[in-house]
Amino acid sequence: MxxxxxxxxxxxxxxxxxxxxxxxxxxxxxxxxxxxxxxxxxxxxxxxxxxxxxxxxxxxxxxxxxxxxxxxxxxxxxxxxxxxxxxxxxxxxxxxxxxxxxxxxxxxxxxxxxxxxxxxxxxxxxxxxxxxxxxxxxxxxxxxxxxxxxxxxxxxxxxxxxxxxxxxxxxxxxxxxxxxxxxxxxxxxxxxxxxxxxxxxxxxxxxxxxxxxxxxxxxxxxxxxxxxxxxxxxGGADNACGAIGSGILEEGKTLCSIGTSGVVLSYEESNQRDFAGRVHYFNHGKENAYYTMGVTLAAGHSLSWFKDIFAADEHFDDLLKGLAAVPIGANGLLFTPYISGERTPHADAVIRGSFIGMDTSHKKIDFVRAVIEGITFSLNESVEIIRESGKKIDSIISIGGGAKNEEWLQIQADIFNAKIVKLTSEQGPGVGAAMLAAYGCGWYSSLSKCSQVFTQVAETYEPIKENVEKYKELYSLYKLIYQKTKGLNASLNRFRH
CATH class of the missing domain: 3.30.420.40 (ATPase, nucleotide binding domain)
Known part of the structure; x- marks a missing residue:
């Protein structure tokens, strides 16, 4: 073999x-x-x-x-x-x-x-x-x-x-x-x-x-x-390899990858599209191809930060137990994942994260749900920008930490209002690197041929109409937080060490 x-x-x-x-x-x-x-x-x-x-x-x-x-x-x-x-x-x-x-x-x-x-x-x-x-x-x-x-x-x-x-x-x-x-x-x-x-x-x-x-x-x-x-x-940049390893190799394919940072990435054939810098525009790992990409700086990192500070002794699986029982909106709690600044759509190194709406009734699992929803709201801002450019996004392949939990996959489907596809392996970047080696060794005549063998669908998650409508309302509130807290964070910056 x-x-x-x-x-x-x-x-x-x-x-x-x-x-x-x-x-x-x-x-x-x-x-x-x-x-x-x-x-x-x-x-x-x-x-x-x-x-x-x-x-x-x-x-x-x-x-x-x-x-x-x-x-x-x-x-x-x-x-x-x-x-x-x-x-x-x-x-x-x-x-x-x-x-x-x-x-x-x-x-x-x-x-x-x-x-x-x-x-x-x-x-x-x-x-x-x-x-x-x-x-x-x-x-x-x-x-x-x-x-x-x-x-x-x-x-x-x-x-x-x-x-x-x-x-x-x-x-x-x-x-x-x-x-x-x-x-x-x-x-x-x-x-x-x-x-x-x-x-x-x-x-x-x-x-x-x-x-x-x-x-x-x-x-x-x-x-x-x-x-x-x-x-x-x-080889290639992690996001380019994530795209290869997830089969994002032709027009119409979109990826959501949640690792330390989070990205929404969409395949582009042209090198002439103009997004005025609102999203990134990079060369693909596939020859003479490109991709647009929005970035949440602290995606999975927001969840790991929360765990390290408030549940250091818990396994991630235990931390997420009961997530499905928490209603949409985490009982009135919103989180912005700006703990390392932000990239898309707010190129702001000074902004910092917030929990909005805390009260004495909230339990740890409410905060966990709010963190997960906040990460996904942030990624949805990139989906929104790409859609505004005229692209149709009705199906998104999800990889990384966000693809390991069924409830989070459903949350993605509902917030993005798109079918979410989970692959048999969510380790896109590593698989993409291996595919570049397989193609380089001459195993396949193209990366697309290689992808037909190396990437397989495991499950799909459809958006639930009622949930989509609730999340639209919450998303409009989420987007207000950046403007409401930008000045406060700029003033606090001189106190940070």
């Missing part, structure tokens, strides 16, 4: 999947690593932790297997992170992650230097704190010695792949999240680089997600238990 491996380098852990030619997940392993938060709004990780934990996870999976049977490996990775390497390709500082919000000034600088409209014309996305270019400019301003020592920057999964193969590349789906890529032309933008004073030579070589990037270095093969002849492929 032949196998491929998908490595999903997430924010809190690396997950490695081993799939056979029928698209079945045969083995999986996960290893967690910490984040470093030196100040409020800062979020960093040690890139060496990614490498160490990935090697351990692969070693766990390959134990007892014939290494010659594993033909290919590819990667999915957290977007926007900044890894700086010197001329000897040594790491110069800890990686600055996608959810780091220290770069508000640098975002303003980008608009002044490039022009807001021109930036949208080229990079198709607004200047937001999470993107890579603002981080690069922050290092240039605050750590000039490190910046001057930099020879190249990499995205997180590209650094991991470099450590396994010794080859430096990035690919279009991840490069699209830097603000340095000309999305339509599929090349680094010399115009943006010159405007902001970044040497274009810091940008790594560009390739396609399914391109072969080399084989494992012998010492890595020895440590992992893999053959040094295993083929390594470029």
């Amino acid at each position: 032949k196998y491929v491996m998908g490595v999903d380098l997430g924010t809190s852990a690396v997950k490695v999947l081993l799939l056979n030619q029928e698209g079945e997940v045969i083995r999986e392993a996960a290893k967690s690593y910490p984040s470093i938060q030196k100040k409020s709004g800062y979020s960093e990780q040690n890139p060496e932790e990614w490498v160490e934990k990935t090697i351990l996870a692969i070693k766990e999976i390959t134990a007892g297997l014939d290494p010659e049977g594993i033909e290919g490996i590819s990667f999915s990775g957290q977007m926007h992170g900044l890894v700086l390497l010197d001329c000897n390709h040594q790491v110069l500082r800890d990686a600055i992650l996608w959810n780091d919000t220290r770069t508000t000034k640098q975002c303003r600088d980008i608009y002044e230097l490039v022009g807001e409209k021109r930036l949208l014309d080229i990079a198709k996305n607004p200047a937001l704190e999470g993107f890579t270019l603002p981080k690069l400019l922050w290092v240039k301003e605050h750590e000039p010695e490190i910046y001057e020592s930099a020879a190249v920057f990499l995205l997180p999964k590209d650094y991991l792949r470099y450590c396994l193969t010794g080859e430096i590349h990035t690919e279009f789906s991840d490069a699209a999240g830097t603000l340095l890529l000309n999305i339509s032309e599929k090349e680094w933008s010399r115009e943006i680089c010159e405007a902001v004073g970044v040497d274009i030579r810091l940008c790594p070589p560009l390739i396609e997600s399914s391109d072969f990037t080399g084989c494992l270095m012998p010492d890595i093969a020895h440590q992992t238990g893999l053959s040094d002849q295993v083929k390594v492929f470029a």
Whole structure:
């Protein structure tokens, strides 16, 4: 039997999947690593932790297997992170992650230097704190010695792949999240680089997600238990791989993925659509394709935060027990998931979350329901924007943490007013990475052919008309909270440490 491996380098852990030619997940392993938060709004990780934990996870999976049977490996990775390497390709500082919000000034600088409209014309996305270019400019301003020592920057999964193969590349789906890529032309933008004073030579070589990037270095093969002849492929950004792994490979397909962050993603064939920066517009992992995407910064993270603070000793399954018995609206309780700021539709690093309507009758499960409804309301704002562009969304594939609970799947159907499709495997990014390896190895003639084997529907959830109407009323109240609390949060910001 032949196998491929998908490595999903997430924010809190690396997950490695081993799939056979029928698209079945045969083995999986996960290893967690910490984040470093030196100040409020800062979020960093040690890139060496990614490498160490990935090697351990692969070693766990390959134990007892014939290494010659594993033909290919590819990667999915957290977007926007900044890894700086010197001329000897040594790491110069800890990686600055996608959810780091220290770069508000640098975002303003980008608009002044490039022009807001021109930036949208080229990079198709607004200047937001999470993107890579603002981080690069922050290092240039605050750590000039490190910046001057930099020879190249990499995205997180590209650094991991470099450590396994010794080859430096990035690919279009991840490069699209830097603000340095000309999305339509599929090349680094010399115009943006010159405007902001970044040497274009810091940008790594560009390739396609399914391109072969080399084989494992012998010492890595020895440590992992893999053959040094295993083929390594470029991979893609986590959301691009999530789209591939969920079959979002043709017009009309839409995805909702709830992980640490949450995304609503819709396939696009054209590179010329204009959303005026209201949603993100990125290159797909499929060649010459694109996708629009709205982001909730703290989706699953809002629920895990609540659990860690108020139910640390409970398993998630126990935390969600009784969820279905709580009425729509959580007995008059609303939650906004702005605990890390927000991305879509409010590009606001200062806004913070709220519980609205608390009283002494509320129980813990009411708060849990309010958190889940609030996350889904936030994602619905992205669905609404994409629909307003003229797209019909009547069916959405749901993956990630939000696809693991039946009641949450029904809540998605009712709030989105669309059929929700649950797949047999909700691990979209890891499966998508494995599919890129399978396609790269020549198992299938296209990613679409591969998807017909690797993605299967498990269940569907239809919207319930009565629930849809109740949620429409609640949603209109939810949307008021941002404007009502924006000024308060801006005033509170100086008290945060």
